Amino acid sequence: MxxxxxxxxxxxxxxxxxxxxxxxxxxxxxxEHNPDYLYIGCSDSRVPANEIMGVEPGEVFVHRNVANLVNNVDLNVMAVINYAVRYLSVKHIIVCGHYGCQGVRAAMQPRDLGILNPWLRNVRDVYRLHKAELDALADQEARYARLVELNVTEQCISIIKTAAVQRSYVNGGFPTVHGWVFDMRTGHLKDLQLDFPQLLRGVQEVYNLTDKDTIF
Known part of the structure; x- marks a missing residue:
């Protein structure tokens, strides 16, 4: 060090x-600062956004927090998303989790984590939503890895719920939201291949924040 x-x-x-x-x-x-990408990732120092994406400074707008969460009452991440979409006109928003995430592992433990409780409750809510699938996995590490992936997906859905993203997509056809997971054992990124249009349609049924009856 x-x-x-x-x-x-x-x-x-x-x-x-x-x-x-x-x-x-x-x-x-x-x-100038005109990145096409907004990257929302974990604060873990082993997952440096620019390096794992192979891009130079100025090519990706970055926000990081514990367990790569997109909480609608977190003014920090909401400000980042709004600025990226409305002023930088980013074309892609990426949520990138990583296998071995200590925040996700901590959320799997049924114990009091003090000040972390309200923050990691978001991950525990993901577990609750997908409890049947996760509990069906007998291997603890497999369950842990799957929760990392599901957490990324749910954070992508949280992004799609925002007015800035919905309105930008209606007016300009972007941004597209992607879910990734970084594997520290190999150095490779995994694209979760989310069906963004389908997710957007599903979200709009309840969270339509545009002045349109339908996005498509």
Whole structure:
């Protein structure tokens, strides 16, 4: 683990490396911010958004929290989604969970977690919604991995419920919402292949926040 002072030395080397072959790199970076992607992921330091996606700074707008949750009363994530959709006009919103998520594992334990209780209740609600499927899995690790995937899917649905996303899709045909899971054992991303139009139709039956009777 590098020392605190070493972090600044690392930064200087990184900046020098970036400008070595491209003297205008930081000039361009500071000029504009027009990413096509909003990434909502877990705060786990082992899952760095830019690196696992293979993109440069400026190409993805990032929000991270414990267990990659999209809670409609969390003004932080709601502000990020609204800004990304209404002002950056992102074309894709990605929720990325990861196998081995400690937040999801903690939510699986029937015990008092103090200040984490209200936050992780969102994951426990996902477990409750899918209890029959999860309890049918005899292997604890398989159940854990499946809850990670289901949690990502439910957070994608929470994004689709927002007025900003619905209105943008009606008016411009974007953004599309995607669910991913990162596997730290292989370094690979798994696309959960969510049927976004079908999810949107299902959500609109109850959560239609547009001025249209139907999105399609």
């Amino acid at each position: 590098p020392s605190y002072e070493q972090l600044f030395e690392n930064n200087r080397r990184w900046a020098a490396e970036k400008t070595k072959g491209d003297p205008q790199y930081f000039e361009r970076l500071s000029a």
